[in-house]
Amino acid sequence: MAVLGQTLHTIADLTARIDPDGKIASIGEWLGQTNEFVNFLRWKEGNLPTGERTTVRTGLPTVYYRGYNQGVPASKSRVAQIDEGAALLEGKSAVDRELAKAHGDVGEYRLTEASAFFESMTQTFATTAFYGNASASPQEFTGLGPRFDDPASSVGDQIIDAGGSGSDMGSIWLLVTGPQGVMGIYPKGTKAGLTHIDVTKGTGKADDGVDVGTYWDDADGRQFLALVDQFNWHTGLSVKDPRKVGRIGSIDRSLLAVDYATGARLQMLMVDLMNRVDGLDMPGHSAAWVMDRNMRSFLERQLLNDKNPYLSYEQVAGKRMTSFGGIPILRTDALAVDEAAI
Secondary structure (H helix, E strand, O other): OOOEOOOEOOHHHHHHOEOOOOOEOOOOOOOOOOEHHHHHOOEEEOOEOOEEEEEEEEEOOOOOOOOOOOOOOOOOOEEEEEEEEEEEEEEEEEEEHHHHHHHOOHHHHHHHHHHHHHHHHHHHHHHHHHHOOOOOOOOOOOOHHHHOOOOOOOOHHHEEEOOOOOOOEEEEEEEEEOOOOEEEEEOOOOOOOOEEEEOOHHHOEOOOOOEOOEEEEOOOOOEEEEEEEEEEEEEEEEEOOHHHEEEEEEEEHHHOOOOOOOOOOHHHHHHHHHOOOOOOOOOOOEEEEEEOHHHHHHHHHHHHHHOOOOEEEEEEOOEEEEEEOOEEEEEEHHHOOOEOOO
16 A cells, blocks of 8 residues: 555655756755766676576595506596575656646656666665675575675685774775676576666557556555556676685774774785785776775875875776776775674
8 A cells, every 4th residue: 555755756746856947856866875886796697597506616636646657546526506596676656647747747757756766776786785685684685795704714714804893893895796706697587787667658648648557556545547667676696706705894984094093004904805815807807996985085095194006096987996906996885884893
């Protein structure tokens, strides 16, 4: 059942989107985020209707030194298969047909709402890519955080503990995307990226030139004609080789200082991580640092304070990027949340 003002547009929503000359206003996206990680990630169609089955080598064959006229025993390598699950992220918008007509440009009015859905879905995906946990929430896919959260685990060499404690920690990630590294996945037979479905498009045009629309229930269960848009995104994450991922966790944000008087010396930890992550220059792959804006600000100020040669500013695809060790630094606001210590 729809709740007026919470899930359905009202006349207040309409008037709030109209500027003084009667046209749809240019909306200031105060809730927008910067999630450069989403554009960095490479994508592939999974080989399962539910995601991707990844085959990895878990053991090498045994080889021997031998003398002349001596034989060696046969041996073999070992492999294992890992299933990576994908999830369906979805949103729905419904606006009273007559309310949309009151604006005068129905398509433009609906577009202002569609852009908000695109932003919300991008933010949700970026958050899930780091913090999602299918074990706790089966509708989600599992992100990087739950995979790389224990320095004593089998992937412990890829994790650096910055020594912080409490519940207000942060992380810096070093990721390699590509066939042997981190990949975005979508289930077999589905499409990559966000899909917009105009649910009312097939209802035909009425005499007023607007789609007839679809019946929708109000808060009391009574129906009216609405213009409905559906937004879908089949999405998941695959990590072919965990050595293509590195994490610096337990960074105490409150102790960070430009002169290192307290807190972590970020550049030293990042140099250490660079030497733990494989494939930084691997053909067909791309590497990037991923952190939130506050972490990147402290890193840059620490480096400028030291006049550190690891810091550089480069043009990447026509965009000015900050790099550390020749690897671009991506700002992802989804990481700006307080984390528990690893």
